[in-house]
Amino acid sequence: MNYKIALIKGDGIGPEIVDEAVKVLNQVGEKYGHTFDYTRVLMGGESIDACGVPLTDEAIAQCKASDSVLMGSIGGNTTTSPWYKLEPSLRPEAGLLKLRKSLGLFANIRPAYLYDELKAACPIKDEIIGDQGFDMVIMRELTGGLYFGERKTVEENGVLKAYDSLTYDENEIRRIAIKGFEIAMKRRKNVISVDKANVLDSSRLWRKVVEEVAKDYPEVTYSHMLVDNCAMQLVKNPGQFDVILTENMFGDILSDEASEITGSIGMLSSASLSETSLGLYEPSHGSAPDIAGTNQANPIATILSAAMMLRYSLNLDKEADAIEAAVKAVLKKGLRTVDIMSEGCTQLGCKEMGDAIAAEIQ
Numbered sequence: 001m002n003y004k005i006a007l008i009k010g011d012g013i014g015p016e017i018v019d020e021a022v023k024v025l026n027q028v029g030e031k032y033g034h035t036f037d038y039t040r041v042l043m044g045g046e047s048i049d050a051c052g053v054p055l056t057d058e059a060i061a062q063c064k065a066s067d068s069v070l071m072g073s074i075g076g077n078t079t080t081s082p083w084y085k086l087e088p089s090l091r092p093e094a095g096l097l098k099l100r101k102s103l104g105l106f107a108n109i110r111p112a113y114l115y116d117e118l119k120a121a122c123p124i125k126d127e128i129i130g131d132q133g134f135d136m137v138i139m140r141e142l143t144g145g146l147y148f149g150e151r152k153t154v155e156e157n158g159v160l161k162a163y164d165s166l167t168y169d170e171n172e173i174r175r176i177a178i179k180g181f182e183i184a185m186k187r188r189k190n191v192i193s194v195d196k197a198n199v200l201d202s203s204r205l206w207r208k209v210v211e212e213v214a215k216d217y218p219e220v221t222y223s224h225m226l227v228d229n230c231a232m233q234l235v236k237n238p239g240q241f242d243v244i245l246t247e248n249m250f251g252d253i254l255s256d257e258a259s260e261i262t263g264s265i266g267m268l269s270s271a272s273l274s275e276t277s278l279g280l281y282e283p284s285h286g287s288a289p290d291i292a293g294t295n296q297a298n299p300i301a302t303i304l305s306a307a308m309m310l311r312y313s314l315n316l317d318k319e320a321d322a323i324e325a326a327v328k329a330v331l332k333k334g335l336r337t338v339d340i341m342s343e344g345c346t347q348l349g350c351k352e353m354g355d356a357i358a359a360e361i362q
C-alpha cells in the first residue's frame, strides 16, 4: 500500500529526530511492501521565517490531504529567540495549537513505560520500581481548557492584569472520558481521573461527567485523584497507574514528569487523535534548542510515535510491533543516546541510534 504522510520537521532538534523516524519507516516499508510518500509541511519557527506566520492555511490543507501527520517539535529558546518578540498569536506554539484545533485532535495519548533495560536510567529508587516497573498511558484532553480559553492583558486602574480562562463543556469532557475508558478496556482496566475538584468548577464538572461515562464500563475500575497528589504519586508509586485521564494543562505537566521517570523525556511518544483516522504523531518533548545540531538528541520518542502512527492511523499493527521490537532489541544490546546512558553501555549519536533501530526491523 501507499500512504501519504505530512512531515513537519519543525525547529531545533526537530529535523534531526524526524530524519531518523523516516529512516525507520522506510525500512518498515521495504520489509513489509509499503511506500510512504512524504510531503514537507512548514510549522512553527520554520514557517514564521518562511511565511511570516507559524501555520498557513496551505499547511493545514496539506495535513488534511494526508493519511497522517508526523512531526518533530517546534519552538526556540523562549528567552533568547527572536520568535518570542512577536505577538503571541504569531509565535511557534500558536501554530501547533492551531493545527490541533483545525484537525480536531482532542485526544492525546502519551504512553509512559519503563523498559527493563532502562532501569538504571530511571531516577526512582529500585525498591519503589520493583520487578514490575510501570506501564501507564496518559490520556490528555487536547483542544480545550486553559489553552483555548479567552485570554487578555489589560490595564485596570493603572495596574496590568492578565486573564486566562479555563472552560470545558460536558461534551468535550465526555468524548475524552470515553477514549480513556476505551483504552483502559484494552489494557489493565483501570482509570484514574485526575482533576482539581477541591478548587475548580471545571474539575467538578469533569468528575460528574467521568462518573456518568464510567457507568458504561462496569469492567473498568476507576477513581479520582487530585492533580497535586498525582504529581507526588507518580514518583512515589508509578506502578499504580494504568490510564491517567486528565485535562489539557494537567496532562501537559504530568506527562513531562512521567517521561522523566522512564529514563528521559526523549523516550516519550505521543499520538493526537481526532474522530477520524487522521492523527498527529510527535514526541512529547520540545525542540531542545540547547542540543540542536549536535547529534545528541534521542530519536526514540519520535520513532515510537511513528509506530503509533502505523497502529492508530494506518492500521498497520504488525509493522508497529516491528518498530517497538526493534527499539527494545537496540536497548537490550546496550546501545544508548547520552540522555539514557549508563555504565557498561555504548553511547550513540542521534543518527547512529536511528541506523541501529532501522537495522533491527524484522
Ligand SMILES: NC(=O)c1ccc[n+]([C@@H]2O[C@H](COP(=O)([O-])OP(=O)(O)OC[C@H]3O[C@@H](n4cnc5c(N)ncnc54)[C@H](O)[C@@H]3O)[C@@H](O)[C@H]2O)c1
Residues within 6 Å of the ligand: 013, 072, 073, 074, 075, 076, 077, 078, 093, 096, 265, 266, 282, 283, 284, 285, 286, 287, 288, 289, 290, 291, 296, 297, 298, 299, 301, 339
Ligand atoms: N510539541 C512540541 O513541539 C513542543 C513540546 C514542548 C516544548 N516545545 C517547545 O520547545 C522549546 C524548548 O522547550 P523546553 O526547553 O522547555 O523543553 P524541551 O523538551 O525542548 O527540553 C527540555 C530538556 O530536555 C532535553 N531534551 C528534550 N528532548 C530531548 C531528546 N529527544 N533527547 C535528549 N534530550 C532531550 C533538552 O535538551 C532540555 O534539556 C520551547 O520553544 C517550547 O515551547 C515544543
Ligand SMILES: CC(C)[C@H](C(=O)O)[C@@H](O)C(=O)O
Residues within 6 Å of the ligand: 075, 093, 096, 097, 252, 284
Ligand atoms: C509547545 C506546547 C504548546 C505544547 C503543549 O503545551 O501542549 C507542548 O508542551 C506539548 O506538550 O506538546
